[in-house]
Every structure is written in structure tokens, then in C-alpha cells.
Amino acid sequence: MSSDSRTYRAAIFGLGAISRAHLRGYNAPENATRVQVIAGADISNEARDRFGADTGGASTYADYRELLERERPDVVSICTWPPFHPEMVEAAAAAGVRGILCEKPMAVDLAGCDRMLAAAEGAGAILVVGHQRRLQPKFTRARALMDEGAIGTPELLCGIAAGDLLTDGTHTVDALRFFAGDAPVEWVMGTVDLRPREVRQEHVGRSGFAAQERPFTVRYGHAVESGAIAMLQFAGGPRATLELGICARPGYQRFTLYGTDGAIAVSGDRVVEGEPLLKVRRRGSSGWEVVQDVEESNGFAREVSLLLDSIEHGTPHPLSGRSARMTHEVLMAVFESGRRPARVELPLDVAHSPLEDLLGRQEAGHAAQGRGQTQEVAKA
Ligand SMILES: NC(=O)c1ccc[n+]([C@@H]2O[C@H](COP(=O)([O-])OP(=O)(O)OC[C@H]3O[C@@H](n4cnc5c(N)ncnc54)[C@H](O)[C@@H]3O)[C@@H](O)[C@H]2O)c1
Incomplete structure (x- = not known):
């Protein structure tokens, strides 16, 4: 927290489409006296420039790990694509971030969800997943x-x-x-x-x-x-x-x-x-x-205020990472x-994505079909 005891320092990883809804959520009247977005990270120059303009000059970084090290935010929104969510939650939790608001879907497989929960719970951070409905x-x-x-x-x-x-x-x-x-x-x-x-x-x-x-x-x-x-x-x-x-x-x-x-x-x-x-x-x-x-109402402002309440009072967040794992x-x-x-x-004991297995099987089927056709051609 900053010297102003009302103000939490927030950062956003991934400054694309949905990050703008997060920014509006932090800036909503019910949150603006409690939290300030001070930095954002994105690998795209264009996204960083737009975020800098939208925030009136928050710091920007190409590397989210550097942001964590230099800015030491209290709260982080993770607005990147799902394959990045586990590593970003792990890094944020290890850097002492107290509240992590990660976009949905939580990850691409249950192994990823479990990494995120272990990191957050191990560090005492509150993990929230963006099922804002x-x-x-x-x-x-x-x-x-x-x-x-x-x-x-x-x-x-x-x-x-x-x-x-x-x-x-x-x-x-x-x-x-x-x-x-x-x-x-x-x-x-x-x-x-x-x-x-x-x-x-x-x-x-x-x-x-x-x-x-x-x-x-x-x-x-x-x-x-x-x-x-x-x-x-x-x-x-x-x-x-x-x-x-x-x-x-x-x-x-x-x-x-x-x-x-x-x-x-x-x-x-x-x-x-x-x-x-x-x-x-x-x-x-x-x-x-x-x-x-x-x-x-889109729910993003409420998602943020409930996260700050959870940090301050230990109240459970209705969009908890544990609940999101059940959805996943x-x-x-x-x-x-x-x-x-x-x-x-349920419970399902498959840690990887069964969709990947299905796609692998389909590819194998296509390859076999292709071999069949080759044999037909050879016979003809
Ligand atoms: N809650 C909702 O209703 C809702 C709505 C839309 C999207 N989403 C989710 O939000 C996530 C992001 O979606 P989006 O539409 O904003 O995507 P997007 O492509 O518009 O934005 C993603 C941003 O992440 C950046 N990025 C990629 N790798 C990075 C890295 N290593 N470090 C920092 N930044 C990196 C990209 O450059 C891009 O600017 C997805 O998981 C999506 O499903 C949620």
C-alpha cells in the first residue's frame, strides 16, 4: 500500500481489449478513492502507448516481471491470453501481490488451475477469476x-x-x-x-x-x-x-x-x-x-471493490479461484x-487438457486416412 492509506497500487498485465474494462473498474467512483492504476505491462508498443494515454501517464513495461520488481503493486489484473495465466499468477504471488484479478478462462487445463491456486494460497494472496456475471x-x-x-x-x-x-x-x-x-x-x-x-x-x-x-x-x-x-x-x-x-x-x-x-x-x-x-x-x-x-451493469467495478474488501477484511470473494476451478x-x-x-x-482426475488428446487423435486419424488413400492410389 502507498503512504496514502486509502490507496492500493494496481497494475495490469496485458493491455488489450479487456484491460480497458479493468481500467474502468479501478477508476469507477466506488473504487477511485481506494485504488490507483500505476503501471501496465504488454509486449506490444502500441498497446503500451494507448494505455499510457488512457491512464494519463501510468508507467509501462514490456516485461511484466520487471514491473513487479520495480513497482511492487498491491493488486494485479491479468488480462493476457489463458496460456500465460499460470506463470503470471505465480510471479505475482511470489512478488507479494495481495490481490490477483485474473481473466477467464482460468487456464487451459486443470494442472494450470492448480499451479495458480497453489501459488496464491501459498503466498496468502487472494485470487479472483473474471466470471463477472x-x-x-x-x-x-x-x-x-x-x-x-x-x-x-x-x-x-x-x-x-x-x-x-x-x-x-x-x-x-x-x-x-x-x-x-x-x-x-x-x-x-x-x-x-x-x-x-x-x-x-x-x-x-x-x-x-x-x-x-x-x-x-x-x-x-x-x-x-x-x-x-x-x-x-x-x-x-x-x-x-x-x-x-x-x-x-x-x-x-x-x-x-x-x-x-x-x-x-x-x-x-x-x-x-x-x-x-x-x-x-x-x-x-x-x-x-x-x-x-x-x-x-458489467460487474468489473464490483469485482474490484469486493477484491479490496477481501484484502482488508478477509471476506470471501464470490469469484474466487477455488470456485473458478470447479467451473474449469x-x-x-x-x-x-x-x-x-x-x-x-466428478472429481475429474485428468490434469492435462482432454481437448488436446482429442485433437491428437483426430490428426492421427487424418494421417491414417491419408495413408489409406496413398495405398488406394498405389493399388490403382
Ligand atoms: N471477462 C470477460 O467478459 C472477458 C471478455 C473478453 C476477454 N476476456 C478474456 O481476457 C483475456 C484477454 O482477452 P483480450 O480480448 O483482452 O485479448 P487481447 O489480445 O486484446 O489482449 C491481450 C494482450 O496481452 C498482450 N500480451 C501477450 N503476451 C504478453 C506478455 N507475455 N506480457 C504482457 N502482455 C502480453 C498482447 O500484446 C495483448 O495486448 C482472455 O483470456 C479472454 O478470454 C474476458
Whole structure:
């Protein structure tokens, strides 16, 4: 902490698209008296220059380790691609950072998640992962309606997202877990479509799609599937379904929550005109009721203020790294279910990414197919 006892010194690693939401979160009125963004690190000159301009002159570094050594920040946001998250959390924890706000997905495999948890817990640092929907009003109101019994006993929770399991499904699964009251997941059954993904031109060069690769098998530096379907069983509670990518109905982070006596519909991120953010068909009522006074809010400012509260008072953070690991386990279990293929009981004891195994098997299959064709040609 600085000599001003109200002010924590924050730094950001990775100064791309999502770092700007973090910066706005730190600068939000509820946080600006407690924390100041004093430095950022990025390997790109352009990103560093833009960050310098946006912050009015915070220090910039090409090497995040040098930043840690020289600036000794109290809080760090990690806004780089997932393969970098474990090493950056380890370095921040070793440098004495007290609060680490790491972007989702937590890592690319459970081994990475466990490295991050071991580093943070070993150093007494608080690790938070950016599943910010848990803090957004339409999600918290939906959960409150369920807790009040508005739809009876929850039976089936349906989550939809265009996108891939790691990048987008991590939000979907995390929200499904939130709606299920964070009950443990007993088993997962699912599968993935590994055919390369076609992406709209306007998403290339941003949203983690590298311009040189078309169609896409890699996003944000890790392998991705083009579609996924899964079912989850929560212990003593509802089931959930997951529709992603080319297997998803339209919508992004759109949910319908069915209970024995009613249902709740949570709009996706891109709301069509006239669509309410939240509506409920209550127990005993035959029609939908729009839930009033639900505002859109992105949750980043709240994520930061709760992190500072956790540092000061030891209060648990609702987006804890431990919770994010459970979400990650479900994502890995969907891949593993497709790999076996079988229903996968949790806990999952596969530390590496089963998606990599699936892709390896596919490549081996293609190679074998290629050899077959060569033999056919030779015979002809
Ligand atoms: N919470 C959300 O809703 C949300 C939304 C978008 C993205 N994300 C996540 O945030 C992460 C970043 O996504 P983005 O869209 O901002 O990516 P981006 O490509 O726009 O930015 C990443 C930045 O990291 C920099 N970088 C790469 N290697 C580095 C290194 N070794 N040291 C320092 N900087 C380095 C790159 O130069 C780039 O500027 C991803 O994990 C993504 O899934 C989260």
C-alpha cells in the first residue's frame, strides 16, 4: 500500500481489449478513492502507448516481471491470453501481490488451475477469476427469485452461448453453477465438434482470432472446438444443459431456468429491441411477468471493490479461484466425456487438457486416412 492509506497500487498485465474494462473498474467512483492504476505491462508498443494515454501517464513495461520488481503493486489484473495465466499468477504471488484479478478462462487445463491456486494460497494472496456475471443484477435477481421459490423446485437450467467452451462456455457453466446454488456437479455428459470454425470477418484480428488462420482451430492461444453440447447433474438438485458454438440456439449467455411450477428467462448480452432483461412465469401464474428495475451493469467495478474488501477484511470473494476451478473442471469434463466417450463422474482426475488428446487423435486419424488413400492410389 502507498503512504496514502486509502490507496492500493494496481497494475495490469496485458493491455488489450479487456484491460480497458479493468481500467474502468479501478477508476469507477466506488473504487477511485481506494485504488490507483500505476503501471501496465504488454509486449506490444502500441498497446503500451494507448494505455499510457488512457491512464494519463501510468508507467509501462514490456516485461511484466520487471514491473513487479520495480513497482511492487498491491493488486494485479491479468488480462493476457489463458496460456500465460499460470506463470503470471505465480510471479505475482511470489512478488507479494495481495490481490490477483485474473481473466477467464482460468487456464487451459486443470494442472494450470492448480499451479495458480497453489501459488496464491501459498503466498496468502487472494485470487479472483473474471466470471463477472455472478455480480450482474439480472443474474443476482434471477437467483433471488429461485431462492424465493418463484418457480418451485429448480429442475432444468439451460445455458446458450455462441462461442467455444474455454472462452465463452466458462461464463455459461459458471452462471449455471451460480443458478444451481453452487451445488457440486456429480457428472457431465457431452461431446464436441472438432471441425474448424468459420468466423465472421469482423471478428478476425480481435476476439482472439489470429488473422492468418482461416478457418479457425485456435483462439486466444489455445485449441478450440466449433460446437459443444453437454448435460450436467448437480448433486441433489437440477440438471443443466449447455449449447455452444455451432450447436447453440441464437444468443450469447442466454438462460432459461425451469422449475416444477414456473420458469425464468435471462436475456443474452445482446438484447433484441423490446426484449426484457429478465422475466418470470411464477408459480400459480400462467403468463410471463417482466421483472422491473433490473439494470445492465458489467460487474468489473464490483469485482474490484469486493477484491479490496477481501484484502482488508478477509471476506470471501464470490469469484474466487477455488470456485473458478470447479467451473474449469466441468469444461474439461465435457472434453473428457467426448474423448472416452462416456458419462464422466466428478472429481475429474485428468490434469492435462482432454481437448488436446482429442485433437491428437483426430490428426492421427487424418494421417491414417491419408495413408489409406496413398495405398488406394498405389493399388490403382
Ligand atoms: N471477462 C470477460 O467478459 C472477458 C471478455 C473478453 C476477454 N476476456 C478474456 O481476457 C483475456 C484477454 O482477452 P483480450 O480480448 O483482452 O485479448 P487481447 O489480445 O486484446 O489482449 C491481450 C494482450 O496481452 C498482450 N500480451 C501477450 N503476451 C504478453 C506478455 N507475455 N506480457 C504482457 N502482455 C502480453 C498482447 O500484446 C495483448 O495486448 C482472455 O483470456 C479472454 O478470454 C474476458
